[in-house]
Structures are given as C-alpha cells and as structure tokens.
Amino acid sequence: xxxxxxxxxxxxxxxxxxxxxxxxxxxxxxxxxxxxxxxxxxxxxxxxxxxxxxxxxxxxxxxxxxxxxxxxxxxxxxxxxxxxxxxxxxxxxxxxxxxxxxxxxxxxxxxxxxxxxxxxxxxxxxxxxxxxxxxxxxxxxxxx
Amino acid sequence: xxxxxxxxxxxxxxxxxxxxxxxxxxxxxxxxxxxxxxxxxxxxxxxxxxxxxxxxxxxxxxxxxxxxxxxxxxxxxxxxxxxxxxxxxxxxxxxxxxxxxxxxxxxxxxxxxxxxxxxxxxxxxxxxxxxxxxxxxxxxxxxx
Numbered sequence: 538x539x540x541x542x543x544x545x546x547x548x549x550x551x552x553x554x555x556x557x558x559x560x561x562x563x564x565x566x567x568x569x570x571x572x573x574x575x576x577x578x579x580x581x582x583x584x585x586x587x588x589x590x591x592x593x594x595x596x597x598x599x600x601x602x603x604x605x606x607x608x609x610x611x612x613x614x615x616x617x618x619x620x621x622x623x624x625x626x627x628x629x630x631x632x633x634x635x636x637x638x639x640x641x642x643x644x645x646x647x648x649x650x651x652x653x654x655x656x657x658x659x660x661x662x663x664x665x666x667x668x669x670x671x672x673x674x675x676x677x678x679x680x681x
Numbered sequence: 682x683x684x685x686x687x688x689x690x691x692x693x694x695x696x697x698x699x700x701x702x703x704x705x706x707x708x709x710x711x712x713x714x715x716x717x718x719x720x721x722x723x724x725x726x727x728x729x730x731x732x733x734x735x736x737x738x739x740x741x742x743x744x745x746x747x748x749x750x751x752x753x754x755x756x757x758x759x760x761x762x763x764x765x766x767x768x769x770x771x772x773x774x775x776x777x778x779x780x781x782x783x784x785x786x787x788x789x790x791x792x793x794x795x796x797x798x799x800x801x802x803x804x805x806x807x808x809x810x811x812x813x814x815x816x817x818x819x820x821x822x823x824x825x
Contacts, residue, residue, distance in 0.1 A: 556717075564715065567715050571708065571712065571715070571750075572746050572749070572753075573754055574753050576753070598750075599715075602743075602746055603715065605742060606718040606742075609716075609720070620741065621771070622741070623769065625766065625767065625769060626766050626767045626768075627765070628764070628766060
C-alpha cells in the first residue's frame, strides 16, 4: 500500500491501458440477468441475424462497465479516495460476440483541492481492429 | 408490436417508473465477476466494516446499470430505434446490501428529425427512503 501514486505524480496526457478481454455469450447473458435487459438484439440470435448488425451484439452498457472496471483495476497504483462519477457515454460501434475490447484512459484535467484533488480521465474503449466502440470519461478523487 | 407510442405521443415532463429491486450479495458478486472490480468496499465485509459506510456497498455502476435496464424495459411500450447513450452519471449516496432501488425517468427534451427523433430522459434512481442514489440521463431514438 506504500508508494502509491499521489496527485503530484500524475501528469495531464498520461495514459493507462486496461487488460483486454474477449466478450461473448457469457458476458451478455450475465449482464441480461443482472439488468433485466433481454432486448432481442442481445439475446435472440434469430432476431439479431435479421438486424443491420447481422448477429447478436453486446449491450453498450456492458462494454462500458467491463472497460471501466478493467481501467479501475489499473488505478490500484494510485492513492484513490473515491470514484466520483462518469461523463457522457456514447456507443460508437457495435461489439459482436468474440470481439476483444481494450480500455484506454487519458488524464485530461487535474484539479487540486486541499489534501486531495479530482483527476479527470477520457475513456476510449477499442476493439481488436483499433476501432472505438465506447467513449466516456471518469472523475476520480486522489490524495495529494 | 402495433400501437407502440410514437414520438408525437410523448410529452416533455412525462415520467416512467421502472420496477423496484433489492440489491444484495448476488448482484455485487455477479457484477464483480463481470467487471473484474473486486474493490474491497464491495467484496470484503471486514474491510468495509471499517469504512465510513460501516459495511459493504454496491458498485455505483452496478446500481446505474440495473436502474437503466429496468427503465429500458419500460420503453417496450415505445417505438424505439436505438439507445444512443447516457449523460453524466453521479453516485450521490451509497447503496447498502438489502437496499431497494427504483429507477425514475422524466422526459426533458424531444428533438424531431426526419421520420424519428431523439428523446432525452433524466434518470433518478432512489432508494427505499426516497433518497436519490444515482443521477444520469439517457438519449433514445424513437420513430415519429
């Protein structure tokens, strides 16, 4: 727990990259059960085959929370007080079963306040072809 | 599938209320497994007992996605084309194991465009005491 990165150790523009993961049936069905969102584009292969996507895709929020969670794990190196929230979240491309996502975080703003400060990260989740599938941002409070 | 609510049937200020659900260990452990986020405030009762919350709390994003999913289910009455994204999401109060959440959506803006339009909803997720635990917003494309 010692030697964690403090506010002063963080620079605007620095990036963190989360572990990559392949999304598939398990993720989609687990998320459907958790959220009650069984929209057929995610859970009905016959329906999805006739959609513009040609097959089932992951819920946008599923891709977002997996990416955000994997990024949060990278924050274990930082002296984090709390995650404050997330900015606007956009689903920019579909994630099909078998696609592999990677979350990227870039520091955009550091706002010191007393013995701590808020660090804003842009979140960009990409697929195995380097295409962005989700954009968002997060605000994290870190000790000074 | 007939008689679904179209864009013209929606009025600014109208509200939808999603089903309520009690969050507990199953939700938190399922979400931890899905996202890789095993931060001890959520998964370690001993650690959490010593925190300002006095016990384990749900991940903020867990409360958000369950609330958003339960609201999305209410949109089955509308002629929805796609969910476009979510606005800034804030975690305003902790959700403890055994707390019951209810998602509320209020139409704030209707922007017609060609044969469809974007409907913006404010999202307010409350607990059993009526306290707001998550605020967010969502943009949904609906046929005219």
